[in-house]
Amino acid sequence: MTASAPTRATIVGAGGLGGPIALSLGAAGIELTIVDHDVVDATNLHRQIQFTAEHVGMPKATVLADAVVARGGRARGVVARWVPEDTDAHTQDADLIVDGSDNPATKFAVSDWAVANGRRCVIASALRYGGNVMGGAPGYACYRCLFEEPGEAPSCAQAGVLGPVVGAIGGVAAAIALGIAHDDRTYAGALLVFDDLRTLAEPRIVRFAARPGCAACTHAPISPYADGVRIAEGG
Ligand SMILES: [Zn+2]
Numbered sequence: 001m002t003a004s005a006p007t008r009a010t011i012v013g014a015g016g017l018g019g020p021i022a023l024s025l026g027a028a029g030i031e032l033t034i035v036d037h038d039v040v041d042a043t044n045l046h047r048q049i050q051f052t053a054e055h056v057g058m059p060k061a062t063v064l065a066d067a068v069v070a071r072g073g074r075a076r077g078v079v080a081r082w083v084p085e086d087t088d089a090h091t092q093d094a095d096l097i098v099d100g101s102d103n104p105a106t107k108f109a110v111s112d113w114a115v116a117n118g119r120r121c122v123i124a125s126a127l128r129y130g131g132n133v134m135g136g137a138p139g140y141a142c143y144r145c146l147f148e149e150p151g152e153a154p155s156c157a158q159a160g161v162l163g164p165v166v167g168a169i170g171g172v173a174a175a176i177a178l179g180i181a182h183d184d185r186t187y188a189g190a191l192l193v194f195d196d197l198r199t200l201a202e203p204r205i206v207r208f209a210a211r212p213g214c215a216a217c218t219h220a221p222i223s224p225y226a227d228g229v230r231i232a233e234g235g
Pocket of ligand 1: 142215
């Protein structure tokens with residue numbers, strides 16, 4: 001890890017996506033804050049493999065943080081719904097924020113916060129048999145550039161998601177997050193789309209420029225428009 005690499009990340013959501021994301025980033029030495037308001041539910045255990053039956057009824061954030069610590073990592077759980085108004089208490093010191101929530105409005109709030117505060121971010125969504133992962137960094141297009149409003153983003157109805165798909169998308173999100181944490185910008189300003197993991201098809205990689213008039217990017221401290229319309233590099 002280079003001296004400039006971030007050592008702190010906030011994980012939003014401790015469920016099927018947040019589990020593999022937190023365990024992977026924690027094992028890589030990144031200090032984690034895991035934010036989730038919910039408790040472990042017996043009907044979700046098939047897609048939240050970081051939990052066991054004895055955790056049912058306990059706060060997801062705390063149990064997942066304990067699992068990271070048990071593997072030698074550093075993590076703390078915050079039992080609350082992540083909202084930007086509370087970030088001073090738990091997210092302000094994060095170099096990177098990773099969304100694995102099942103709430104489209106939260107994904108936009110996480111992306112907007114990252115843009116406004118000049119942080120890196122990864123937004124992950126699982127949808128039935130596939131999903132998508134977006135990488136974000138200061139100076140690149142953001143989640144809102146692509147989807148504009150929560151109604152246009154794919155709904156993340158976890159109830160309809162195949163268990164192994166959530167783990168796979170969470171693993172991809174962790175890999176992208178580790179790259180971005182170590183200043184790899186290959187997937188900054190890009191969306192990886194997995195249409196149906198059962199087919200084992202390669203993801204579609206959608207690279208896009210910052211959208212003129214994007215409500216988040218227009219006020220970004222590091223503008224994605226600075227050198228004209230910038231597009232993602234690499235890949
Ligand atoms: Zn934007």
